[in-house]
Amino acid sequence: xxxxxxxxxxxxxxxxxxxxxxxxxxxxxxxxxxxxxxxxxxxxxxxxxxxxxxxxxxxxxxxxxxxxxxxxxxxxxxxxxxxxxxxxxxxxxxxxxxxxxxxxxxxxxxxxxxxxxxxxxxxxxxxxxxxxxxxxxxxxxxxxxxxxxxxxxxxxxxxxxxxxxxxxxxxxxxxxxxxxxxxxxxxxxxxxxxxxxxxxxxxxxxxxxxxxxxxxxxxxxxxxxxxxxxxxxxxxxxxxxxxxxxxxxxxxxxxxxxxxxxxxxxxxxxxxxxxxxxxxxxxxxxxxxx
Amino acid sequence: xxxxxxxxxxxxxxxxxxxxxxxxxxxxxxxxxxxxxxxxxxxxxxxxxxxxxxxxxxxxxxxxxxxxxxxxxxxxxxxxxxxxxxxxxxxxxxxxxxxxxxxxxxxxxxxxxxxxxxxxxxxxxxxxxxxxxxxxxxxxxxxxxxxxxxxxxxxxxxxxxxxxxxxxxxxxxxxxxxxxxxxxxxxxxxxxxxxxxxxxxxxxxxxxxxxxxxxxxxxxxxxxxxxxxxxxxxxxxxxxxxxxxxxxxxxxxxxxxxxxxxxxxxxxxxxxxxxxxxxxxxxxxxxxxxxxxxxxxxxxxxxxxxxxxxxxxxxxxxxxxxxxxxxxxxx
Amino acid sequence: xxxxxxxxxxxxxxxxxxxxxxxxxxxxxxxxxxxxxxxxxxxxxxxxxxxxxxxxxxxxxxxxxxxxxxxxxxxxxxxxxxxxxxxxxxxxxxxxxxxxxxxxxxxxxxxxxxxxxxxxxxxxxxxxxxxxxxxxxxxxxxxxxxxxxxxxxxxxxxxxxxxxxxxxxxxxxxxxxxxxxxxxxxxxxxxxxxxxxxxxxxxxxxxxxxxxxxxxxxxxxxxxxxxxxxxxxxxxxx
Numbered sequence: 001x002x003x004x005x006x007x008x009x010x011x012x013x014x015x016x017x018x019x020x021x022x023x024x025x026x027x028x029x030x031x032x033x034x035x036x037x038x039x040x041x042x043x044x045x046x047x048x049x050x051x052x053x054x055x056x057x058x059x060x061x062x063x064x065x066x067x068x069x070x071x072x073x074x075x076x077x078x079x080x081x082x083x084x085x086x087x088x089x090x091x092x093x094x095x096x097x098x099x100x101x102x103x104x105x106x107x108x109x110x111x112x113x114x115x116x117x118x119x120x121x122x123x124x125x126x127x128x129x130x131x132x133x134x135x136x137x138x139x140x141x142x143x144x145x146x147x148x149x150x151x152x153x154x155x156x157x158x159x160x161x162x163x164x165x166x167x168x169x170x171x172x173x174x175x176x177x178x179x180x181x182x183x184x185x186x187x188x189x190x191x192x193x194x195x196x197x198x199x200x201x202x203x204x205x206x207x208x209x210x211x212x213x214x215x216x217x218x219x220x221x222x223x224x225x226x227x228x229x230x231x232x233x234x235x236x237x238x239x240x241x242x243x244x245x246x247x248x249x250x251x252x253x254x255x256x257x258x259x260x261x262x263x264x265x266x267x268x269x270x271x272x273x274x275x276x277x278x279x280x281x282x283x284x285x286x287x288x289x290x
Numbered sequence: 291x292x293x294x295x296x297x298x299x300x301x302x303x304x305x306x307x308x309x310x311x312x313x314x315x316x317x318x319x320x321x322x323x324x325x326x327x328x329x330x331x332x333x334x335x336x337x338x339x340x341x342x343x344x345x346x347x348x349x350x351x352x353x354x355x356x357x358x359x360x361x362x363x364x365x366x367x368x369x370x371x372x373x374x375x376x377x378x379x380x381x382x383x384x385x386x387x388x389x390x391x392x393x394x395x396x397x398x399x400x401x402x403x404x405x406x407x408x409x410x411x412x413x414x415x416x417x418x419x420x421x422x423x424x425x426x427x428x429x430x431x432x433x434x435x436x437x438x439x440x441x442x443x444x445x446x447x448x449x450x451x452x453x454x455x456x457x458x459x460x461x462x463x464x465x466x467x468x469x470x471x472x473x474x475x476x477x478x479x480x481x482x483x484x485x486x487x488x489x490x491x492x493x494x495x496x497x498x499x500x501x502x503x504x505x506x507x508x509x510x511x512x513x514x515x516x517x518x519x520x521x522x523x524x525x526x527x528x529x530x531x532x533x534x535x536x537x538x539x540x541x542x543x544x545x546x547x548x549x550x551x552x553x554x555x556x557x558x559x560x561x562x563x564x565x566x567x568x569x570x571x572x573x574x575x576x577x578x579x580x581x582x583x584x585x586x587x588x589x590x591x592x593x594x595x596x597x598x599x600x601x602x603x604x605x606x607x608x609x610x611x612x613x614x615x616x617x618x619x620x621x
Numbered sequence: 622x623x624x625x626x627x628x629x630x631x632x633x634x635x636x637x638x639x640x641x642x643x644x645x646x647x648x649x650x651x652x653x654x655x656x657x658x659x660x661x662x663x664x665x666x667x668x669x670x671x672x673x674x675x676x677x678x679x680x681x682x683x684x685x686x687x688x689x690x691x692x693x694x695x696x697x698x699x700x701x702x703x704x705x706x707x708x709x710x711x712x713x714x715x716x717x718x719x720x721x722x723x724x725x726x727x728x729x730x731x732x733x734x735x736x737x738x739x740x741x742x743x744x745x746x747x748x749x750x751x752x753x754x755x756x757x758x759x760x761x762x763x764x765x766x767x768x769x770x771x772x773x774x775x776x777x778x779x780x781x782x783x784x785x786x787x788x789x790x791x792x793x794x795x796x797x798x799x800x801x802x803x804x805x806x807x808x809x810x811x812x813x814x815x816x817x818x819x820x821x822x823x824x825x826x827x828x829x830x831x832x833x834x835x836x837x838x839x840x841x842x843x844x845x846x847x848x849x850x851x852x853x854x855x856x857x858x859x
Contacts, residue, residue, distance in 0.1 A: 089594070096591075110579055177694045261423065
């Protein structure tokens with residue numbers, strides 16, 4: 001029983017990472033109906049930035065927030081320079097460009113920071129939490145950081161005017177423009193937020209899986225699964241889906257399929273959701289009008 | 291994104307003459323270059339067939355696949371297993387791999403029917419990432435050789451012909467490639483090909499005109515996988531080795547790059563694309579370990595903005611400009 | 622007296638198709654001007670052209686003495702032009718109140734916004750009942766009221782109304798137009814009203830323009846238009 005709870009907690013901890021990345025994916029999807037295939041690599045690159053800052057002697061939390069800010073800005077710039085010009089382009093062109101971004105971020109990380117595996121510190125100790133056997137401080141910390149982010153974002157979107165206009169720009173860009181909302185700027189902000197969230201996710205997962213350019217590729221797949229499971233147009237769904245996938249991955253990996261095949265579970269989940277219930281658990285059912 | 295070459299048939303006679311001359315040149319190559327270059331040429335051919343496969347699915351039928359490396363792997367492993375574990379002859383393994391991939395592709399294509407554009411891209415992306423893990427699955431180890439993979443030997447020339455192994459296999463690959471290209475060309479020009487393109491361009495309208503979208507889309511998936519599988523099979527024999535880490539996401543993305551560089555929705559573009567993905571990583575290694583990723587990334591983005599039709603698109607534009615200037619002269 | 626809105630030689634095209642072929646139009650301060658015409662005459666296009674929204678234009682548009690034809694849609698909105706689009710443009714996934722707050726987004730969350738909200742609820746009590754409901758669940762008439770109120774939240778000087786009667790039952794239309802009369806009298810907002818329903822439009826408007834295939838073919842006071850034979854036959858069914 002104890003080991004089951006351990007697996008559950010571990011699942012929630014990794015799930016918090018998936019939930020964060022899934023949230024970033026959903027934010028961009030909601031606003032643009034595009035899937036940011038490069039989200040994982042962007043997060044990985046940000047984590048390398050944080051690592052570099054820490055190597056230079058910056059205290060952890062200073063590096064953390066500096067990286068968040070850096071990721072916010074660069075993601076916004078990418079939206080403006082690379083993605084915005086494509087808003088009328090065919091789907092294949094857009095997908096190709098996203099893959100291109102993925103490739104560039106991946107190689108830039110390896111080139112600038114080296115591809116050897118590096119240790120990344122956690123602000124929370126790796127020891128067991130309060131001496132108990134069930135979970136480590138880092139796991140609890142991960143979950144806590146993810147939930148904090150969610151709370152901050154929820155408050156932002158629900159209760160601030162900027163959050164309102166960002167939601168409006170995502171839902172109905174035409175009407176938004178007629179009300180004087182600068183839709184382009186809202187898109188940049190959305191991307192910036194997604195980049196920031198991804199960076200946080202990367203920094204939470206790096207202490208566990210160690211930092212190297214390939215760190216986020218698998219995580220991205222889990223995040224996809226989480227976003228789809230929850231409903232790709234629903235931020236709450238992304239969170240729920242992410243945590244669920246984390247738990248499922250761990251339980252199925254431990255008790256059913258074996259750890260080597262855990263990632264395949266994500267693939268099966270993705271295909272299953274897309275076939276059985278494409279809107280996910282909480283998403284809106286979209287009917288294609290002929 | 292469509293290029294003109296995917297809908298307007300070029301002058302048949304010129305095309306056939308061009309193809310034959312290229313074939314003859316390729317044939318002559320056998321006797322003038324070293325074994326290693328022939329190995330590289332064989333790899334280009336195997337990539338070319340794989341790219342034709344991807345082009346059929348994405349270029350001509352509009353279904354985006356970011357995980358075609360999986361089918362390349364299935365083709366390669368089918369050949370590896372048949373040759374090494376079952377003792378089959380290489381010339382039977384290649385079509386057998388094609389057949390296995392045809393079935394696998396069709397099977398994957400059926401659930402894929404429900405997945406529109408972006409979602410299919412997502413699912414195939416996941417497939418591409420997961421492939422090495424699946425190949426390392428320990429319950430399949432007796433067949434796949436696990437992490438260690440399978441070692442193969444290149445066949446020698448039959449009938450005592452005085453050709454080296456490299457030379458013989460290059461010629462064999464050449465024949466297979468020519469054969470596959472002819473099949474692809476005929477498919478594209480047939481009613482089926484038109485149906486495929488109709489589905490790509492106006493899916494709903496196609497359905498209302500009586501085209502059974504589901505049938506054509508799954509069939510295209512199957513055929514596409516078969517082509518890519520044949521490419522994979524050839525590569526397995528060329529390299530004389532299959533292992534899970536040869537079939538990572540980088541491969542799937544390489545295929546995408548090859549298709550984009552050559553020209554999406556073109557047949558001949560596959561050759562240019564194949565050459566690109568064969569030689570660029572080698573050159574890139576000199577710069578840094580992951581430089582190939584970066585070059586591919588830049589190429590993908592640049593091409594979308596500047597050269598969306600790929601090399602074939604460029605050639606088509608040059609041709610149009612040439613014809614225009616000729617007409618101006620005679621007017 | 623300078624007009625609030627002065628349009629001269631306005632042409633508009635969707636892509637390469639020209640749809641408006643040189644419109645001249647004036648809206649006076651504090652007045653209601655109607656833009657009439659059949660389906661496809663170019664009425665909606667005219668409103669879009671004034672806002673430089675989804676069409677490419679040439680010609681001149683002056684608002685409050687300033688030339689705006691080269692400005693962006695967002696800039697024009699912030700200058701005080703409120704556009705209630707055809708189809709209402711409701712933000713379906715948000716509550717009614719959120720829709721209203723969007724109208725005043727550039728003024729933030731302050732007490733004057735709360736005051737304006739109360740005023741809108743005064744005009745449209747049904748919206749107050751439904752303030753926390755998803756806008757997508759509101760009826761057609763309620764969504765139209767919501768759209769008008771949302772535009773008014775921005776405290777516009779000029780209100781562009783695109784076919785407010787569209788798809789609504791006659792009683793609902795009557796209701797809405799009555800409220801608009803109140804708004805016209807109490808708020809200091811001028812209105813350019815696009816309507817297929819000429820009868821109801823001419824009852825509210827002071828002046829009217831008649832559009833046919835992208836050109837103004839007649840204009841004058843509503844009284845003049847109402848007594849015009851051609852207008853009566855074609856648009857008033859008399």
